[in-house]
Amino acid sequence: MPVTASVDLGALRHNVRTLQKCAADADVMAVLKADAYGHGAVPVARTLADEGVRHFAVARPDEGVHLREAGLSGRILVLGAPFPNHLSVYTRHDLDVTVSSADAAEAVRTHGTSAHPLRAHVKIDTGMGRLGLAPADAPEVIHRLAAADGVVLAGVWTHFATADAPDSSFPQTQLDRFEALLDRLDATPECIHTANTGALLTVGPRARDFPRPLVRTGISLYGLAARPALASRLPLRPIMQLRARVTHLKTVAPGTPISYGATWRASEPSRIATLGVGYGDGYPRLASGRAVVRIAGEKRPVVGTICMDMCMVNLGPPDRPPATDVSVGDEALLFGPEGPTMHDVADWAETIPYEICCDLSSRVPRTYTDTEPKAPPTPHSTTEAPPAP
Ligand SMILES: *Cc1c(COP(=O)(O)O)cnc(C)c1O
Numbered sequence: 001m002p003v004t005a006s007v008d009l010g011a012l013r014h015n016v017r018t019l020q021k022c023a024a025d026a027d028v029m030a031v032l033k034a035d036a037y038g039h040g041a042v043p044v045a046r047t048l049a050d051e052g053v054r055h056f057a058v059a060r061p062d063e064g065v066h067l068r069e070a071g072l073s074g075r076i077l078v079l080g081a082p083f084p085n086h087l088s089v090y091t092r093h094d095l096d097v098t099v100s101s102a103d104a105a106e107a108v109r110t111h112g113t114s115a116h117p118l119r120a121h122v123k124i125d126t127g128m129g130r131l132g133l134a135p136a137d138a139p140e141v142i143h144r145l146a147a148a149d150g151v152v153l154a155g156v157w158t159h160f161a162t163a164d165a166p167d168s169s170f171p172q173t174q175l176d177r178f179e180a181l182l183d184r185l186d187a188t189p190e191c192i193h194t195a196n197t198g199a200l201l202t203v204g205p206r207a208r209d210f211p212r213p214l215v216r217t218g219i220s221l222y223g224l225a226a227r228p229a230l231a232s233r234l235p236l237r238p239i240m241q242l243r244a245r246v247t248h249l250k251t252v253a254p255g256t257p258i259s260y261g262a263t264w265r266a267s268e269p270s271r272i273a274t275l276g277v278g279y280g281d282g283y284p285r286l287a288s289g290r291a292v293v294r295i296a297g298e299k300r301p302v303v304g305t306i307c308m309d310m311c312m313v314n315l316g317p318p319d320r321p322p323a324t325d326v327s328v329g330d331e332a333l334l335f336g337p338e339g340p341t342m343h344d345v346a347d348w349a350e351t352i353p354y355e356i357c358c359d360l361s362s363r364v365p366r367t368y369t370d371t372e373p374k375a376p377p378t379p380h381s382t383t384e385a386p387p388a389p
Contacts, residue, residue, distance in 0.1 A: 002276020003244040005364050007039050009047045010371035011237040011337075015221050016051050018234050022200060023215045026208040029193060031218030032067065033059035033079065038282075038357040039222055039240055040366045042070040047370065048221070049074060055191075055214055061086055064095040077121055077155070081131050087111040090118055096154050098123050100131040105141045112150025120145055121155030122189075124181055126174040128161045135181040146187030155214075156182065156189045163198030163207075164226040171203045182210070197225055201233045224353040228343045240357060241336030242364075244277035246295075246328050247310070251318040258312050259304025264289070271315040271323035272303070275332055280308040282360035283334060284349035291348050292340055294333040296322035299340065 020028050030053050036044040045056060045067055054074040058064045064076040077096040084107035090097045091111070096119040099105045105122070112118035122142055125132030133141055138156075146153045158178045162168035178194060192210035197220040199207040208215055223238035225231035249271065252258070256266045266272075273295065279285040283306060291302040293313055300322065303314045313332065315323035335342045335356075342353045349356065 001245075001365050002247055003242065003281050003364055004367055005038075005360055006241050006243070006367045006369065007043070008237070008239045008241075008371070009043065009368055011223060011239040012044060012047050012221060013051055013370075015223055015236050015239065016048055016053060018236060019200070019215075019217050019220055020052075022234055023208060023217075024205070026193075026195075026213035026215045027055055027191075028053055029055035029057050029077065029214040029216045030221055031057045031079075031196075031216050033057065033063060033218070034358045035063075037218060037222055037354060038360040040368070041067060042072075043366075043368050044221070045070070045072050057216055061089045061093075061095060065089065065093050068093045068095075075119075075154075082107070084111075087118065091116040095119075096121055098131070099133075099141070099145065101133060102137060102141050105145055109145060109148045109151060112148060114149045117150050117152050119152045119154040121157055122153070124156065124158045124178060126158045126177040126181075127170060128159045128174075130159070132158065135177050138181055139184045139186070142185055142187055142189075153187055153189045155191045155193060156185070157193045160194065160196060160199050160203070160207075163196060163202055164230060165198075166202045166230070168202075171199060171207070175203070175206055198230065201225065201230055219354055222357065223337070224342060224357070226352050226354075228341070231343070238337045238342060240342070242277070242283070242334040242360070243331045243336075244275040244283075244293075244334055246273045246326060246330045246332065247276045248274035249326065249328055257304075259307060261305050264304040266314070269318055271318040271326070273313045273315055273326055273332070274310050275313060275334075276310060277334060278307045278309045278311055280361060281364050282356070283311065284345065284351070284356070284359070286350060287345060287348035291334075291345065294336075294338070294340065295330070296325040298322045 030048045032041045035041045057077045059080045081100045082097050099120045099122045108118050123132040145151045160171045162170045191212040191214050193214035195207035195215040200215050223236045251271050252266045258264050277283045285306045288306045292299045300313050302311050335345050346353045346356050
């Protein structure tokens, strides 16, 4: 294959152990939406289940169904708002539902039965402005849900808007609102959760100081965060590498233009490698003129516009390394733990690592390695059969 993403499940094991230790009494809820941020939801989920993780989250019901059909047996919360006519999918596949409005609560109350209850996580909008009940409306809605035979009050939760910013005071404001709401409840949810990766790393214990807390970690499982400084607060390891092969080599004379728009020209005799990767694979076009790759042990610039299926790398003078060391079929590293990193690619593309890994297209094959030894048995992992391999 011209381009391959390899995922290190051993590094994933290391990351979830690191996060679980940081989360202390809170259990990790592993966020696996968008195919585990492009890493492959099923292999990631199986590895995490093997590490004792019992709580998972996805964005949409079909993502939860996919995990159930792969044999995952933990709790799966669908974070997005439900459509009332899709609630049977939740009961059929044992998915937990987000209740984000009074109307959704009524639909959940009507649909759930004592034989087939719906497990509801009531979402409170404390300042994100995306989904959720206003704190003023929530106690009455939660009271009615808790009283319904066909509903299990599985959770009450909220989501931070600025937890990635270490200096923001807004998470504390959101927590003030959330705690005030919790004080007004006359029902006890199975669990309470607020923290994403950012809050786990910047807000600290207050974001998990609840009875039966969870932390909803996504990007940190994959060894990343919104910014490198945030990721480096814990010894996380990026779990994905993207590599592409050289499909063509040539030496060009000074002045020779390269790629669409002829925006780059060689200033000296140059060895140019064409790589089999482009924006059709998720390697962002906006990184044109900025990106570097690692090839033959050196970092070399991507030159000219990144195309849909290819991009070009300047190996420099044709009579010197690395040009003399590169043959057709050799691999270049586009990102990986040793650099360039996914954070670098995100910078070049003026975005965050989340978008880089989510945008890796389905035509890029994912391969998996698992080097770390398995976790020793824990009381958690023995209560639940591991999913079938
Ligand atoms: C995606 C998501 C998360 C996980 O966020 P990370 O920053 O990746 O840890 C947590 N909660 C909600 C509601 C989300 O949508």
